[in-house]
Amino acid sequence: MKFAITAALFSLAGVVASANVPRQACSEAVRFGVLSISPSNTSFNAGDNISINVDLTCAINFFNIVPTFLDYSIIVPSSLNNGHEPPIVLARRTLQTGATSDSFTTEIPHAFFFAGAAYQVSFTNTYPINGTDGSQVLIQGGLSQAITINA
DSSP: OHHHHHHHHHHHHHHHHHHTSOOOOSOGGGTTOEEEEESSSOEEOTTOEEEEEEEOHHHHHTTOOOOSEEEEEEEOOTTTOOSOOOOEEEEEEOOOTTOSEEEEEEEOOOOOOOTTEEEEEEEEEEEEEEOTTSOEEEEEEEEEEEEEEOO
16 A cells, blocks of 8 residues: 555656656757758859858757857868868858847859859857856857759
8 A cells, every 4th residue: 555655656746747847849950950041942053142041949949059150151061072172151140139040141152163063051050058167168060951053
């Protein structure tokens, strides 16, 4: 009988404890944000406008990843890069206070591209964490989306 009462109390305590924990509504895959580019075709020419949007709702509200810097660039995927193709910076931005997304339009620069080659729009989220002594340490996480640049 004592066992049944003890088990019931532990079960009740577990239910109460789980009721106080907010439900995780965001997957681990979106911890740095959700990157989208438009127009939705993924083939561009130098000089074309490209609109970039990053939704940071889950990053900020569920993972507490609040960006210090938002860096955007065009990169060659590492498996295809011969070591002589550095990232092409599109923008470095900061998030407006209270905002949970960042959007802007820019132009594909007239850089040296290989026509029809695979590239990626890369987004890097630089955010602070507490170091071992409580001081701020900046770390990075990121996302990328495949594009093709014709010339």
